[in-house]
Amino acid sequence: MAASLADGKLCSAGDVRHAMTHLMPSMAPCWERPLEEYAATVFDAVKGQAACSVRLHAMELLCRCVERAARRSGFADEEARRASHQLMSAPVLQTGPHCLLLPEPVALYTHLFSLMGLEAHRLEWYITYHASTVSFAEKAKKGPGWLWLEGEALNVFGLPRRRMDSSSVCGLSGPYRFALSNAHGQSVPNAAAAHLLSELPSGEFASAADAIRDANQMLWRRKLSSSVKLLQLDDLDIADLVADHLEDPASWLSAGFIRNRAVAESVLDTIDQLNSGPWKGWLRRTTDFFWGTDKGRIVPLRLRDNVLATKNRPDFEVQFRPESLVAALRHRVLVPSLFMVFLVTSIMPGVRVLGGCRQVIYYPLMRYLAAKAVARSGELELWEDMRRDRLPGVWGHRVLKPDGADPLGKIRLLDSAAALLSRYRKMPLVQTAGDLASFTSDPLWADLLANTERGIINSASTEWQWSGL
Numbered sequence: 001m002a003a004s005l006a007d008g009k010l011c012s013a014g015d016v017r018h019a020m021t022h023l024m025p026s027m028a029p030c031w032e033r034p035l036e037e038y039a040a041t042v043f044d045a046v047k048g049q050a051a052c053s054v055r056l057h058a059m060e061l062l063c064r065c066v067e068r069a070a071r072r073s074g075f076a077d078e079e080a081r082r083a084s085h086q087l088m089s090a091p092v093l094q095t096g097p098h099c100l101l102l103p104e105p106v107a108l109y110t111h112l113f114s115l116m117g118l119e120a121h122r123l124e125w126y127i128t129y130h131a132s133t134v135s136f137a138e139k140a141k142k143g144p145g146w147l148w149l150e151g152e153a154l155n156v157f158g159l160p161r162r163r164m165d166s167s168s169v170c171g172l173s174g175p176y177r178f179a180l181s182n183a184h185g186q187s188v189p190n191a192a193a194a195h196l197l198s199e200l201p202s203g204e205f206a207s208a209a210d211a212i213r214d215a216n217q218m219l220w221r222r223k224l225s226s227s228v229k230l231l232q233l234d235d236l237d238i239a240d241l242v243a244d245h246l247e248d249p250a251s252w253l254s255a256g257f258i259r260n261r262a263v264a265e266s267v268l269d270t271i272d273q274l275n276s277g278p279w280k281g282w283l284r285r286t287t288d289f290f291w292g293t294d295k296g297r298i299v300p301l302r303l304r305d306n307v308l309a310t311k312n313r314p315d316f317e318v319q320f321r322p323e324s325l326v327a328a329l330r331h332r333v334l335v336p337s338l339f340m341v342f343l344v345t346s347i348m349p350g351v352r353v354l355g356g357c358r359q360v361i362y363y364p365l366m367r368y369l370a371a372k373a374v375a376r377s378g379e380l381e382l383w384e385d386m387r388r389d390r391l392p393g394v395w396g397h398r399v400l401k402p403d404g405a406d407p408l409g410k411i412r413l414l415d416s417a418a419a420l421l422s423r424y425r426k427m428p429l430v431q432t433a434g435d436l437a438s439f440t441s442d443p444l445w446a447d448l449l450a451n452t453e454r455g456i457i458n459s460a461s462t463e464w465q466w467s468g469l
Contacts, residue, residue, distance in 0.1 A: 009441055012440060023457075024360070033429060039399075053381070054348065061241060063084035067080040067081060068240070091350060094111075095129045095397075099169045100130070103147060114354070128230070132209040136156075136159060136164040145164050147180070158185075166296075170207055175206070242340055247326055253343065258321065268303065279457075282361050282365055283339075286337075289340055292316055342366050343366075347366070347367055352392055353393050353394075367393070
């Protein structure tokens with residue numbers, strides 16, 4: 001494999017497909033089959049045999065979280081219950097896109113792919129988790145704080161650069177209002193921006209995550225003309241879910257993990273071990289189980305002597321025990337790390353998650369961490385149940401490559417998302433996925449491919465056996 005390719009690529013799409021098939025043999029027959037078949041496959045997660053008591057309890061708490069989120073989004077009580085019932089019977093959660101506005105092509109084309117899979121199984125609800133602990137800015141003016149319309153990068157909330165670089169999307173540092181201004185500070189500088197702004201909520205929001213969630217609900221109903229209902233969970237929803245676990249002594253997370261210091265510390269030690277070997281970089285120890293919040297920013301924490309603390313604020317300390325963590329989570333002093341998010345939304349309740357180029361690698365490693373923690377705690381029933389999982393994590397983000405045109409404009413012309421999707425249904429996955437740019441430009445994937453070629457990483461790797469792939 002060449003060390004460097006043209007156009008910023010570090011490896012080829014063919015190399016990536018080969019490695020994905022090598023690590024995930026279930027992908028082998030999918031590349032040449034129609035996209036609609038792949039979409040149906042990844043959403044085919046009908047709940048099978050009865051789960052263990054830990055999983056049943058975790059699913060019950062997750063369903064309560066879903067119902068709360070549905071009611072908060074304006075759905076009636078009976079509708080909210082139907083959403084949780086669907087998750088119970090068809091446990092699938094889209095976790096690929098970050099907290100992005102619906103017109104952002106990276107998000108919208110993933111949502112269109114998901115619609116294809118949901119409709120194949122006649123599912124009523126599209127339940128998503130959109131990570132909101134990210135900052136507003138990414139390179140090349142992309143991310144939750146930017147939207148490109150008519151070839152121009154627009155600042156979604158009109159934020160100054162210092163706030164875009166330092167603030168978290170979930171931070172309660174509002175008020176936030178939609179602005180769609182350009183680099184010169186000109187508000188709604190083109191017709192597409194003016195049209196979109198007229199359809200976005202006009203009020204103020206405590207966080208950008210709240211604003212994006214409400215805007216996406218409005219746009220989903222008006223633009224996609226789909227019978228499928230959108231339900232978005234963000235990190236504050238998950239903070240409450242983690243707190244629900246910790247308040248309940250029957251939860252393994254409370255009794256077997258947080259109260260068992262040796263188990264929690266073993267997870268951190270295992271992350272350090274993974275980062276000293278061929279999986280280096282995939283599970284970074286950016287924070288220990290939770291993030292701290294500080295004036296709209298999130299700050300990394302370290303667990304020492306059973307206390308979560310940060311170097312930058314000597315007065316910031318949270319005891320690593322259920323009662324203290326619950327109070328901090330409820331008061332938004334803490335938000336869960338990504339490992340904690342997947343633990344309570346997927347690994348414990350047994351929900352399949354769909355993700356992008358990095359998630360397909362780091363999620364199996366997170367399952368490995370969880371499996372070691374579960375075994376060390378002595379909860380062997382859950383450990384055995386996890387071993388029976390079928391495809392707990394699959395590739396389901398950036399599967400349908402944007403073609404460069406304005407997708408909402410296409411939907412306006414074609415009247416519905418279904419009309420747009422009809423163009424892609426019969427195309428083979430290898431064609432709809434395109435050049436796999438998110439993979440081929442990623443140095444972590446380049447290293448993984450090199451380690452796969454050397455035989456250092458394969459589907460029989462000890463850590464990989466927990467992937468369920």
